[in-house]
Amino acid sequence: MxxxxxxxxxxxxxxxxxxxxxxxxxxxxxxxxxxxxxxxxxxxxxxxxxxxxxxxxxxxxxxxxxxxxxxxxxxxxxxxxxxxxxxxxxxxxxxxxxxxxxxxxxxxxxxxxxxxxxxxxxxxxGSYTHYYPDFSPEEKEHCHAVLTASNSWRPELEAANEIIPLVTPADIIHHTDALSRVVFxxxxxxxxxxxxxxxxxxxxxxxxxxxxxxxxxxxxxxxxxxxxxxxxxxxxxxxxxxxxxxxxxxxxxxxxxxxxxxxxxxxxxDVLNTENLRIMLETYGFNDSALNLFCVVPPSADLETYKNTLRILRRGFRSRTTRSSARLLKRTLRIAAKQFLLQSDAEAYKKSLAKIQRRAAGRKSRVARVLRDMVQRSEKLVE
Known part of the structure; x- marks a missing residue:
């Protein structure tokens, strides 16, 4: 077969x-x-x-x-x-x-x-299948806590200068309880x-x-x-x-x-390095707000804000009363991504954002509030 x-x-x-x-x-x-x-x-x-x-x-x-x-x-x-x-x-x-x-x-x-x-x-x-002597102090502390909770901590680990296995292939194949004692x-x-x-x-x-x-x-x-x-x-x-x-x-x-x-x-x-983000923008351009938003709100830093911004933007386009603000939000993310990638004239970039900010002033919709927040975040790209 x-x-x-x-x-x-x-x-x-x-x-x-x-x-x-x-x-x-x-x-x-x-x-x-x-x-x-x-x-x-x-x-x-x-x-x-x-x-x-x-x-x-x-x-x-x-x-x-x-x-x-x-x-x-x-x-x-x-x-x-x-x-x-x-x-x-x-x-x-x-x-x-x-x-x-x-x-x-x-x-x-x-x-x-x-x-x-x-x-x-x-x-x-996670699972601590091995103890690494080059764990960071925080990682060593967490490993110690997990192993202690299951009565698996061994004092010699503290002074180890080489990698020590805590689970073996035989443990995995024969379903011993070794793995269950090191998971968290x-x-x-x-x-x-x-x-x-x-x-x-x-x-x-x-x-x-x-x-x-x-x-x-x-x-x-x-x-x-x-x-x-x-x-x-x-x-x-x-x-x-x-x-x-x-x-x-x-x-x-x-x-x-x-x-x-x-x-x-x-x-x-690095979880999100700027060089790879540049490659992504060079590959796909600036037409997708989901990609442009990476430059303003990295998902690794604030995933909730990242996703909620996309949700609000999508809903904004569905209503005639908020469509104008949604267009401005999309434009803000687009010019921010361009600035991130191309590093164009900072003063011209600031003027573009200021113009959008003035147009957004006084608008009370949720889309407008997010728009103003994104403008402020976008300004930090040239600070």
Whole structure:
């Protein structure tokens, strides 16, 4: 029978976490002959190649790599070239899938075969599968609290100068209680989780490669990941945005289907770097307020304001009494994005905003109030 799901795991120097990630697919309740795992290595230097090639999987396991590090987009595209499944599931190398993971994804795809099915944001609970001596003081304190609560803290961890495993691949395969003793709820505030899970505006934000699934034919249709993105951030949202432009629906898996293997934050890099935002604006221009708004209200800083602004803008265009203010709000976001990208004359930019502010003065609608707030925020781009 043909492969149904291709799981692509992009990795770079995650040799400590990857064995657990691979072991988690040994424990899947979904038939092993119906899925494959492709480890796409972005030039690791920590023995990842030897680790994967020596791994004896009970499922189809393929290792692919490139001669030099080219970034998250390029390595995922390489993995995509080897995929045989009707659907592709992207997983991070530090994502520890629970046994029902693939089966749950399949249930969502059976109801919504053309949709993007995402484990984000409900599968952002964490697990301390390893103790890292280079955890920050805050990370060490949190790890200590989690392990102490389950009577798993060991005094020798305090003086450790090397990475110490707290969960083994055998624990995952044989379903011991080791994992349950090191998991903890997501640090993401409930309000942020609710906003991410609400796909009424900017639904493409749930396309997060920690765990997301989509038809392979749709990925090929939009050309895969944009390889201009080399640094961390936005490369997955960019792909999600292009799928959204094809009218592909987005669904969040409500069940927890896996855990993040905690590691020092510095492994990740900047959550939203300005260079990648510039690439996004250069690629799509300034016609979409959802993208322009990134420059004024970064979602990573204030997701509620970001999404509510888009909701208010949309409602503003629906009413004749607020349409003028909605047009001004859209224009404000557009000229702010242009200023962010092009760095044009600051005085001319300020004059444009002042003119909009004068036109918005005295208007009492909610759209007008948001407009005035966005003008003030936009002024900070040249402060």
């Amino acid at each position: 043909a492969i149904r799901y291709s799981i692509i795991i992009a990795t770079y120097n995650r040799a400590h976490q990857l064995p657990l990630t691979l072991a988690a697919f040994e424990a899947q309740t979904y038939p092993k002959h119906l899925f494959e795992v492709i480890v796409a290595d972005d030039g690791s230097t920590d023995g990842t190649k030897e680790l994967v090639e020596a791994y004896r999987a009970s499922y189809s396991l393929t290792y692919v790599t490139q001669t030099e590090q080219r970034g998250r987009s390029a390595i995922r595209n390489l993995g995509l070239q080897y995929a045989k499944g009707s659907y592709v599931i992207f997983c991070d190398a530090d994502f520890l899938a629970l046994p029902e993971f693939i089966r749950t994804v399949r249930q969502y795809h059976r109801k919504n075969p053309r949709a993007v099915v995402s484990g984000f944001p409900h599968s952002f609970d 709820p997501s640090k993401m505030p409930p309000g942020v989780i609710k906003q991410f899970a609400s796909t009424d505006v900017a639904p493409w934000m749930v396309f997060v490669t920690r765990c997301v699934s989509v038809r392979r034919s749709l990925l090929n249709r939009v050309g895969g990941f944009n390889e201009r993105y080399v640094l961390y951030g936005l490369e997955d949202w960019d792909l999600g945005y292009r799928l959204h432009c094809l009218k592909v629906p987005f669904y969040c898996i409500k069940e927890i289907v896996g855990y993040h293997q905690e590691h020092p934050t510095h492994f990740r890099g």
